[in-house]
Amino acid sequence: MPKKYTGIYLDYAASTPVDPQVALVVAETMQQVYGNPSSIHGFGLRAKSILDEGRNLIAAILHARPDEIFFTSGGSESNNLAIQGVAAECRKPGNIIISAIEHPSTLQTCRYLKTHGWEITQLPVNGDGQIDPAELDRTIQPETALISIMHVNNEIGSINDIETCAQIAARKNVLFHTDAVQSFGKMPVDLSKTPISLMSFTGHKIYGPKGAGVLFKRRAVKIAKMIHGGSQESGLRAGTENIPAIAGLCKAVEIIQQRQNEDRALAQKLGQQLRELMHLKVPRAQQNGSPAGLPDIQNYAIPGIDNLSFLMGMDLAGIAISNGSACSSGDISPSHVLQALHLPEKLQNASVRISFGRFTSSEEIETAVQAFAHFLQKK
Amino acid sequence: MPKKYTGIYLDYAASTPVDPQVALVVAETMQQVYGNPSSIHGFGLRAKSILDEGRNLIAAILHARPDEIFFTSGGSESNNLAIQGVAAECRKPGNIIISAIEHPSTLQTCRYLKTHGWEITQLPVNGDGQIDPAELDRTIQPETALISIMHVNNEIGSINDIETCAQIAARKNVLFHTDAVQSFGKMPVDLSKTPISLMSFTGHKIYGPKGAGVLFKRRAVKIAKMIHGGSQESGLRAGTENIPAIAGLCKAVEIIQQRQNEDRALAQKLGQQLRELMHLKVPRAQQNGSPAGLPDIQNYAIPGIDNLSFLMGMDLAGIAISNGSACSSGDISPSHVLQALHLPEKLQNASVRISFGRFTSSEEIETAVQAFAHFLQKK
Numbered sequence: 047m048p049k050k051y052t053g054i055y056l057d058y059a060a061s062t063p064v065d066p067q068v069a070l071v072v073a074e075t076m077q078q079v080y081g082n083p084s085s086i087h088g089f090g091l092r093a094k095s096i097l098d099e100g101r102n103l104i105a106a107i108l109h110a111r112p113d114e115i116f117f118t119s120g121g122s123e124s125n126n127l128a129i130q131g132v133a134a135e136c137r138k139p140g141n142i143i144i145s146a147i148e149h150p151s152t153l154q155t156c157r158y159l160k161t162h163g164w165e166i167t168q169l170p171v172n173g174d175g176q177i178d179p180a181e182l183d184r185t186i187q188p189e190t191a192l193i194s195i196m197h198v199n200n201e202i203g204s205i206n207d208i209e210t211c212a213q214i215a216a217r218k219n220v221l222f223h224t225d226a227v228q229s230f231g232k233m234p235v236d237l238s239k240t241p242i243s244l245m246s247f248t249g250h251k252i253y254g255p256k257g258a259g260v261l262f263k264r265r266a267v268k269i270a271k272m273i274h275g276g277s278q279e280s281g282l283r284a285g286t287e288n289i290p291a292i293a294g295l296c297k298a299v300e301i302i303q304q305r306q307n308e309d310r311a312l313a314q315k316l317g318q319q320l321r322e323l324m325h326l327k328v329p330r331a332q333q334n335g336s337p338a339g340l341p342d343i344q345n346y347a348i349p350g351i352d353n354l355s356f357l358m359g360m361d362l363a364g365i366a367i368s369n370g371s372a373c374s375s376g377d378i379s380p381s382h383v384l385q386a387l388h389l390p391e392k393l394q395n396a397s398v399r400i401s402f403g404r405f406t407s408s409e410e411i412e413t414a415v416q417a418f419a420h421f422l423q424k425k
Numbered sequence: 426m427p428k429k430y431t432g433i434y435l436d437y438a439a440s441t442p443v444d445p446q447v448a449l450v451v452a453e454t455m456q457q458v459y460g461n462p463s464s465i466h467g468f469g470l471r472a473k474s475i476l477d478e479g480r481n482l483i484a485a486i487l488h489a490r491p492d493e494i495f496f497t498s499g500g501s502e503s504n505n506l507a508i509q510g511v512a513a514e515c516r517k518p519g520n521i522i523i524s525a526i527e528h529p530s531t532l533q534t535c536r537y538l539k540t541h542g543w544e545i546t547q548l549p550v551n552g553d554g555q556i557d558p559a560e561l562d563r564t565i566q567p568e569t570a571l572i573s574i575m576h577v578n579n580e581i582g583s584i585n586d587i588e589t590c591a592q593i594a595a596r597k598n599v600l601f602h603t604d605a606v607q608s609f610g611k612m613p614v615d616l617s618k619t620p621i622s623l624m625s626f627t628g629h630k631i632y633g634p635k636g637a638g639v640l641f642k643r644r645a646v647k648i649a650k651m652i653h654g655g656s657q658e659s660g661l662r663a664g665t666e667n668i669p670a671i672a673g674l675c676k677a678v679e680i681i682q683q684r685q686n687e688d689r690a691l692a693q694k695l696g697q698q699l700r701e702l703m704h705l706k707v708p709r710a711q712q713n714g715s716p717a718g719l720p721d722i723q724n725y726a727i728p729g730i731d732n733l734s735f736l737m738g739m740d741l742a743g744i745a746i747s748n749g750s751a752c753s754s755g756d757i758s759p760s761h762v763l764q765a766l767h768l769p770e771k772l773q774n775a776s777v778r779i780s781f782g783r784f785t786s787s788e789e790i791e792t793a794v795q796a797f798a799h800f801l802q803k804k
Binding site for chain 2: 050051053055057060061062063064066069072073076077078079080081082084085086087088089090092119120121122123125126149150151152153154155157158248250255256257258272273274275276284285286287288289290291354357358360361364366367368369
């Protein structure tokens with residue numbers, strides 16, 4: 047049986063703890079609803095009803111239609127399915143516009159498409175880590191088949207104005223995808239008002255389980271599947287649906303919807319506290335990106351440190367923070383996000399990400415910053 | 426909270442109940458190990474250790490190497506990754522040989538590749554539902570890039586001699602993939618002796634969770650990834666690993682390994698009982714495929730019935746059986762497997778699958794067959 051690893055967890059942007067109510071739903075569903083949702087007997091129908099209820103719930107929250115909600119294995123698969131799916135539907139390779147600070151699952155998918163003849167345009171970001179919608183507008187070409195701009199960046203918490211981006215795309219009749227993995231439940235999106243064509247999010251960033259994500263795909267948008275086989279997910283994704291994780295994901299969505307005000311108020315409070323304490327105790331630290339970003343994800347350059355040694359030191363002190371993205375296992379090359387901010391290389395390697403959430407206390411923030419200061423004094 | 430659907434469950438080939446020990450591991454892991462395995466702090470390392478231990482365990486059982494074990498979201502993804510992965514590594518489209526009774530995730534992937542210039546050869550099966558290895562040998566062409574032959578068929582339980590097939594493929598220097606989703610834990614495979622290049626299996630057919638599967642890929646075999654992004658799974662599959670489900674899958678593998686003799690003895694006993702009772706109580710029923718197949722999956726043609734009405738009737742009587750595969754939601758077209766057996770069309774639509782496993786009792790088999798007989802009498 048796994049033992050709990052304890053300490054102060056400030057890496058919510060990598061993965062959140064699972065809400066106890068979600069864990070309960072997953073455990074109960076796993077034991078009680080084991081039928082295959084494609085089976086036509088009672089056991090199967092019971093499983094299918096979880097899919098149907100989940101789709102209804104998520105659609106209602108997003109102001110979308112249930113048949114526009116597709117369950118996947120997570121955010122990376124959703125981003126791949128959206129981008130590869132659009133590309134595969136095009137008669138010939140064209141152009142895709144993304145930002146320079148997209149998640150690796152978007153960047154690498156585009157890099158792959160480049161080897162198949164696609165032209166990829168990367169929009170730069172300003173010092174706050176945002177693309178300029180006017181520049182997006184100017185960059186769209188007749189060959190542009192897709193624009194993919196993330197809502198909130200996973201390393202620095204910067205927020206893109208995806209409403210405006212989606213409007214621009216719609217006006218030029220170009221499909222618009224947004225990676226909403228870090229924003230879902232934090233920055234509400236009304237899909238009945240915002241002409242987003244495709245949107246990805248995942249369970250394990252919203253206190254839900256790993257292994258279940260969503261791709262919203264507007265009805266009129268045609269994309270090709272990646273996983274062929276059975277006709278699950280309206281034929282868009284073959285494979286027996288991960289019913290317990292999907293039930294958990296839907297519970298997490300329900301909770302994050304109910305607790306939105308509480309969660310956001312806590313994030314504002316802790317974010318403010320973190321910024322003030324950093325200013326006070328680690329005065330040389332400079333926030334990468336902007337204080338106007340999501341308060342839950344803060345990235346600091348601390349001149350003079352080597353971020354890996356700093357992380358190790360903090361880990362020994364029982365404090366879990368990150369050097370940026372957790373998505374490149376063992377990858378210690380400088381962050382493409384900090385590069386896009388034109389941060390000097392020395393500061394890129396002196397930068398750490400602190401991200402927190404629903405289960406973080408004010409005391410934990412204080413203890414963590416004290417530990418930062420203590421570590422830096424010793425050096 | 427989901428309510429348990431009760432009844433006699435005889436659809437194990439669609440999805441097995443989760444072993445209570447597995448459910449416990451998943452629940453505990455979900456609550457206690459929430460770190461991202463790609464994070465380099467203690468929370469992340471704790472999650473990574475689950476991946477490492479799981480890979481070691483599965484490799485040891487298969488007589489493979491840990492770096493040859495890749496976690497996916499399930500059997501359909503594993504089959505797609507194997508077949509699309511090999512195809513994408515080829516400089517130009519060639520030939521792929523499969524059997525006529527493969528799972529839809531193999532058949533449809535090949536159908537997709539056909540639209541990209543690949544030639545797909547479908548080997549016929551004999552009345553027992555097996556391909557002829559000698560015919561496989563004769564069918565291999567210089568252009569053959571891959572052979573994919575399932576180990577045990579999911580609709581009729583027929584067993585292919587994949588050891589001989591793999592030897593033939595190796596001798597001709599062709600990659601060999603097997604879909605072992607229905608055989609894993611039932612028909613042991615020693616990968617140190619059998620030159621299988623790629624092998625797929627999944628958790629939810631072996632009393633493990635949905636949402637976690639495995640692709641074994643021999644070290645020397647190069648395949649392309651489908652999901653791009655982070656460097657998880659040695660760069661072969663991007664996306665945060667589904668740690669709780671993988672922990673559960675590994676527990677299920679451990680249990681099935683320990684209980685192999687017990688499980689097989691029960692399957693033999695119940696299989697024999699089912700055949701005898703069917704003969705006695707439903708004398709007009711004829712087994713599709715062969716009694717020499719896996720005893721746990723039996724498929725019967727019952728002349729005169731419409732299988733959907735029969736299933737509905739059984740469902741009302743609280744007995745869950747199937748009309749073949751659960752993989753084509755709402756698809757009531759005749760089974761490609763029964764077609765390949767050259768079963769008359771009338772009998773195809775009069776055929777049902779009965780599959781059972783670890784938690785099935787002798788009494789349940791008896792009650793089920795009584796119910797079949799009762800239903801048929803009423804008609």
